[in-house]
Amino acid sequence: MIPHEYIEEVVRRNEIADVVGNYVQLKRKGRLYGGLCPFHSEKTPSFYVYPETQSFYCFGCGAGGDVITFIKKINNIDYEDAVTRLAGRAGRPEPEEDDRGGRMRSRVLAINKDAARWFYACLNSSTEEAKQARAYWRRRGLDDKTIVRFGLGYAPDDFRSTYQHLKDKGYTDAELLESGLVKRSEKGNLYNIFHRRVMTPIFDLRGNIIAFGGRVLDDSKPKYINSPETLVYKKSKTVFALQLAKKSTSRRYVLCEGYMDVISMQQAGIDTAVCACGTALTPDQVRLISEYADEVVLSYDSDEAGQKATARSLELFRDSPVKVSVLQIPGAKDPDEYIKKYGAERFRALLDGTGNALEFRIGQVRKKYDLVQDKDRLDYVREVVRLLADRNSPTEREVYAGRLAEETNISKTAIMAQLEEEVKKSSYRRRAEKQKQLLHSGPADTIRVPYQAGGQKALAVASAEQMLVAAMLREPSFVPLAMQRLDPAALILPDMRQAAEAIFRCQREGAAVTLANVGALVPENTLTELSRLAAQYSEVNPTEKDVQLYLDRIAQSTPKSSSANKMTDEELARYLQSLKDRKQGTPRDGG
Numbered sequence: 001m002i003p004h005e006y007i008e009e010v011v012r013r014n015e016i017a018d019v020v021g022n023y024v025q026l027k028r029k030g031r032l033y034g035g036l037c038p039f040h041s042e043k044t045p046s047f048y049v050y051p052e053t054q055s056f057y058c059f060g061c062g063a064g065g066d067v068i069t070f071i072k073k074i075n076n077i078d079y080e081d082a083v084t085r086l087a088g089r090a091g092r093p094e095p096e097e098d099d100r101g102g103r104m105r106s107r108v109l110a111i112n113k114d115a116a117r118w119f120y121a122c123l124n125s126s127t128e129e130a131k132q133a134r135a136y137w138r139r140r141g142l143d144d145k146t147i148v149r150f151g152l153g154y155a156p157d158d159f160r161s162t163y164q165h166l167k168d169k170g171y172t173d174a175e176l177l178e179s180g181l182v183k184r185s186e187k188g189n190l191y192n193i194f195h196r197r198v199m200t201p202i203f204d205l206r207g208n209i210i211a212f213g214g215r216v217l218d219d220s221k222p223k224y225i226n227s228p229e230t231l232v233y234k235k236s237k238t239v240f241a242l243q244l245a246k247k248s249t250s251r252r253y254v255l256c257e258g259y260m261d262v263i264s265m266q267q268a269g270i271d272t273a274v275c276a277c278g279t280a281l282t283p284d285q286v287r288l289i290s291e292y293a294d295e296v297v298l299s300y301d302s303d304e305a306g307q308k309a310t311a312r313s314l315e316l317f318r319d320s321p322v323k324v325s326v327l328q329i330p331g332a333k334d335p336d337e338y339i340k341k342y343g344a345e346r347f348r349a350l351l352d353g354t355g356n357a358l359e360f361r362i363g364q365v366r367k368k369y370d371l372v373q374d375k376d377r378l379d380y381v382r383e384v385v386r387l388l389a390d391r392n393s394p395t396e397r398e399v400y401a402g403r404l405a406e407e408t409n410i411s412k413t414a415i416m417a418q419l420e421e422e423v424k425k426s427s428y429r430r431r432a433e434k435q436k437q438l439l440h441s442g443p444a445d446t447i448r449v450p451y452q453a454g455g456q457k458a459l460a461v462a463s464a465e466q467m468l469v470a471a472m473l474r475e476p477s478f479v480p481l482a483m484q485r486l487d488p489a490a491l492i493l494p495d496m497r498q499a500a501e502a503i504f505r506c507q508r509e510g511a512a513v514t515l516a517n518v519g520a521l522v523p524e525n526t527l528t529e530l531s532r533l534a535a536q537y538s539e540v541n542p543t544e545k546d547v548q549l550y551l552d553r554i555a556q557s558t559p560k561s562s563s564a565n566k567m568t569d570e571e572l573a574r575y576l577q578s579l580k581d582r583k584q585g586t587p588r589d590g591g
């Protein structure tokens, strides 16, 4: 048996959407991904990947599981082989690793780590240039703790020493060229690309250093140089400081313009500050941020470039499930400057009262029109009404309609009438979209059985059992509560009994309650069932109250008089069947 720590590590290093994405063309749909199922033949997608539970499920054929199950099924190999293969894929140095790409990857990561140590040592050396570099970081307001936390450093003022240092560490020229830290000159000599620059390492989500950003100490050009794209660094898919932000308890992220903003915000205690690598935010970065954040505050510079970036980012976030707002920074050109001027506390207050995205959009629309002109005024109203119609809150719509009336001198009644018309259209549109989605993703309601006393009671209890298990997998913090109140042996669905036992065992033994760990302890068909539940309830955010309610329902069925507990085998078989009939997709994808 493979130790659970090892499996945890392998699973952690293999984001399920990335892995599946190598085999299936996935399209993002809100918090999940959909595509054509690789396990049965189909023309419309019924195969889904759920990053939150790190699971997949096909509503067409019922195939499901975690990342290990996926690799196992798709390659037709056994569990151990699947784990080994995933371990190799993640660039984990395996003795039997024969995959050359994987080997080079881990060499490049090692080079970056050694380079970061070198830059850090250079920053702290006794030379005059090191002193200037330290003074630079000080001028930016950074303390020692922050310098260590971000692994900041300094690349000395010459073309050879970094190269030579790494060479002495035993890396070959080929490996160093691959790392992007070193280039070949026209004469054929190798030289290091960073010199006389303060250095900021860029980490991936797993804490590997994948690239560097280097900035000059003065105003000379180019101000910034970044590592080129390499085997380990794709800038359009990298979000700076996300490895720190994802550990925060807050799901409200602050998206800044550059590394410096992020670092000074983080120093000020805003641990969800991140920024895009590269010049402009990309859809991949939006997708990545949306996986961790519920809310994003855009915090760009107040200059024209910053405002353009804000508009562009709003557009990119439009189809993501994340709530977006725009930070207005009064009296400073960027967050960094604001924090220095007024302190972190006031900046946090600013964050809490962020001007919302709607106001920003209205402001953008207003710029297009000359409100003195009648025609422009009408067009302006029409456009804003369309924006307002998408808002869910009638009060909010009313407030903005009132402001719009004042601003344009058009009667509020007329604006409200126009707005209502637009709301109808937009809600019809949304309903149609939702229906389409449900059709493709399998309605979450099919299995949710309403609680009814009497004959349907067992069905309701069974449903509570499933929802309880789904809630524990989604939110492992509920497990201790469930352990206090629940004896798994009392559960009436055999697979939920196995699942609850496995979950409790993980908890007792200090293993993370993840689908992968639980899956290793239950039969495969139970794992498939758990993936189905994860899929089914992916839109449900269970609260502690919900969990108590499930536990209540289950407890009500456990007294000796309970019909559920006393069900005959025949009765049990009958309602298991009735449960099954409610599920979509009948054929199971083997075992």
Ligand SMILES: [Zn+2]
Residues within 6 Å of the ligand: 037, 038, 039, 040, 047, 058, 059, 060, 061, 062, 063
């Ligand atoms: Zn399928």
